[in-house]
Amino acid sequence: MKPATKFIHAGAHPDPSTGAIMTPIYQTSTYVQEAPGVNKGFEYARSQNPTRKALEESLAIIENGKYGLAFSSGVAATDSVIKLLAPGDEVIAASDMYGGTYRLFTKIYEKFGIIFKYVDMHEAKSIEPLITKNTKLIWMETPTNPLMNIADIAAITAIAKAHQVLVCVDNTFASPYLQNPLDLGADLVMHSVTKYLSGHSDVIQGALVMNDDSLRDQLYFIQKSCGAVPGPMDCFLVLRGIKTLHVRMQRHCENGAMIARFLRDHPKVGKVYWPGFADHPNHDIAKNQMRDFGGMLSFELKDDSVANARRVLSSTHLFSLAESLGGVESLINHPASMTHASIPREERLKNGLTDSLIRLSVGIEDAEDLMEDLNRAIG
Ligand SMILES: *Cc1c(COP(=O)(O)O)cnc(C)c1O
Numbered sequence: 001m002k003p004a005t006k007f008i009h010a011g012a013h014p015d016p017s018t019g020a021i022m023t024p025i026y027q028t029s030t031y032v033q034e035a036p037g038v039n040k041g042f043e044y045a046r047s048q049n050p051t052r053k054a055l056e057e058s059l060a061i062i063e064n065g066k067y068g069l070a071f072s073s074g075v076a077a078t079d080s081v082i083k084l085l086a087p088g089d090e091v092i093a094a095s096d097m098y099g100g101t102y103r104l105f106t107k108i109y110e111k112f113g114i115i116f117k118y119v120d121m122h123e124a125k126s127i128e129p130l131i132t133k134n135t136k137l138i139w140m141e142t143p144t145n146p147l148m149n150i151a152d153i154a155a156i157t158a159i160a161k162a163h164q165v166l167v168c169v170d171n172t173f174a175s176p177y178l179q180n181p182l183d184l185g186a187d188l189v190m191h192s193v194t195k196y197l198s199g200h201s202d203v204i205q206g207a208l209v210m211n212d213d214s215l216r217d218q219l220y221f222i223q224k225s226c227g228a229v230p231g232p233m234d235c236f237l238v239l240r241g242i243k244t245l246h247v248r249m250q251r252h253c254e255n256g257a258m259i260a261r262f263l264r265d266h267p268k269v270g271k272v273y274w275p276g277f278a279d280h281p282n283h284d285i286a287k288n289q290m291r292d293f294g295g296m297l298s299f300e301l302k303d304d305s306v307a308n309a310r311r312v313l314s315s316t317h318l319f320s321l322a323e324s325l326g327g328v329e330s331l332i333n334h335p336a337s338m339t340h341a342s343i344p345r346e347e348r349l350k351n352g353l354t355d356s357l358i359r360l361s362v363g364i365e366d367a368e369d370l371m372e373d374l375n376r377a378i379g
Contacts, residue, residue, distance in 0.1 A: 003177060007246045011058030011239070023054040025236045047224045051232040055239050056207075059197075062176040062242060063189050065209035067216040069223050070235060074172065074192025075100050076228035077206030079108075081168050081188060083222050084215075085136055087113030092130050093139040094121045096147055096351040098170065098192075099340040101139070120351075122282055124155035131163050140186075141170040142179075143286070146298045146335045146359040147352055148273040150282035153289055157185030166215075172196070175326070177249040178290045182211060195326030199241040199248055205230045248328065251364040252295030258367045259360065259374070263299050268378050270300035295362040296325060298335075300354060301378070309334060309356035315377035318370055325361035330370055333359045 001009075015024055026049055031042040042048045052070055059068030071077040078101055085091070093105060095118040105116045117130050121140060138160050142151040153169060160167045168188035169181035175196035181189045191197055193205035210216055223229060230238075260274035275286035276293035286293060301308050313321055319332035323339050333339060336355050340348060362370065 004246050007062060007177070008243050010061035010242065011054045011056075013054070023051055023236070023239060025232045026050045027232050045232075046227055046229055049229075049232055049235070051235040051239070052230065055235040058239060058242055059191075059193075059207050060209055062245070063171075063182060063209040064180045065182050065189065066211045066213075067209065069208045069216075069219055070193070070230050070238075071206035071208070071223065072228040072230050073204045074190070074194055074206035075104055077190050077192075077208050078104060078170075080208065080219055080222045080226065080228065081137070081139075081190065082109050082114065083226065084166075084218055085114050088115070088134060089136040090115045090117065090132060090134045091137045091139055092117050092119060092127060092135060092165075094141050094144060094149075094151065095119055096144045096149060096353065097139070097141040098145045098172075099335075099342045101141070101170065103342040120149075121151035121156065122149050124152045124159060127156055128159050131159075131165060135163065135165050138165055138167045139170070140167060140181075141173075142289075143173045143275055143294065143296065145173060145296075145339070146273070146333075146357060148275050148280075148296065148298060150275050150280070150286045150289075152282070152285045153179075153181050153184040153186060157187075161185065172326070173296050174290055174294060175245060175249055177245050178253075178292055178294055182209065184289060187212060187215065193238055194324065196249065196252075197241055197245065197326075198238050199245065199327060200237070201324060201327035201329065203234045203237050203241075205234050205238055248364055249292075249294075252362060253292040255364065255367045255370065256293060256295035256297060256362045259362050259370060260297050262371045263297075263374070266375070266378060268302050270302045270304065273298040296360070297362065298357055298359045301356055301358070304354065304356045306336075306355045309358055312358060312377045312379075315379075316373050317376075318365060318373040319360065319377075325359075327361070328364045330363035330365060331361040333361070335359050 029045045033039040056068040157167045167186045169186045170190045172192040189209045191207040263269045264272045274297040319330045322331045
């Protein structure tokens with residue numbers, strides 16, 4: 001099935017009781033049983049909910065996986081993956097990944113004896129020397145947030161497989177429309193559904209998608225035992241968001257490309273980070289593993305002071321100054337003081353995340369209006 005058809009029909013079945021074309025919001029905590037243990041497969045809504053079930057089926061199909069699991073947030077999905085591990089296990093993680101993932105690893109899980117090693121993943125060969133007999137998981141993110149680094153999913157999963165190490169890819173930035181890590185060999189895909197999948201800045205939700213039966217059983221057990229499940233209303237909103245993912249992503253990509261080129265030609269703008277540029281260090285890998293380059297990009301100003309960045313950040317009208325990304329409306333963000341404030345400054349600078357870096361989540365408005373807004377703000 002081609003993507004456009006898949007995004008609209010994945011997991012959609014008319015409701016058995018009425019024929020409703022949209023899966024209803026089953027706003028219930030429990031289900032009446034005919035006799036103890038005799039039921040329709042639904043017992044208690046932390047374990048099963050029909051709206052969530054429809055969404056989980058949809059998530060699996062759009063990521064080309066067998067199983068989907070929905071969580072109450074992206075970090076709850078990540079948290080569930082780390083709960084597969086035991087004290088003494090080692091994780092190799094991308095050095096410039098999402099700040100909330102870094103905080104979860106360092107501030108919550110290190111004290112339980114899980115060991116995290118951080119590495120720049122833009123060259124797959126830098127991973128192998130870090131693998132020991134205790135390495136259980138490689139945590140990838142590509143493109144990375146906010147520097148748009150690209151890691152080679154197929155090359156890294158091949159290394160991991162040779163050592164029987166699991167690979168989980170945070171696919172939030174690309175979305176299932178642009179990139180499908182399971183097809184490239186990854187064991188798990190994680191999403192902050194909050195972003196492109198929901199697409200309308202009105203839901204907090206996370207997801208995991210996988211093929212392996214035993215991984216699914218372990219993660220389902222964690223999902224129901226720890227209880228970080230999304231409510232039915234949020235599942236309904238995401239089911240609805242997924243139906244337009246492909247058309248939204250096409251426009252995010254078109255607008256992203258236009259704005260990246262506009263910024264690169266702007267006399268007051270310094271470096272622009274966008275994987276669609278032919279001179280991006282891993283442009284060829286991006287071209288191979290992604291359908292297009294997405295609507296996320298970052299840039300520096302030639303006047304590299306924090307004050308200048310702050311001036312631009314508070315002068316846009318269409319780009320709203322806010323955390324988050326992936327909604328239909330454009331957002332502007334200052335990683336150093338906002339999304340990435342939980343990463344120590346020295347660590348940040350080492351990874352190239354400067355004080356004045358500005359990140360854009362390019363929405364699906366008219367691109368000329370967006371460029372005019374940026375041009376006025378940059379001055
Ligand atoms: C937002 C985000 C997360 C965390 O997801 P929440 O839904 O906010 O919990 C993880 N990874 C990336 C890349 C993100 O952008």
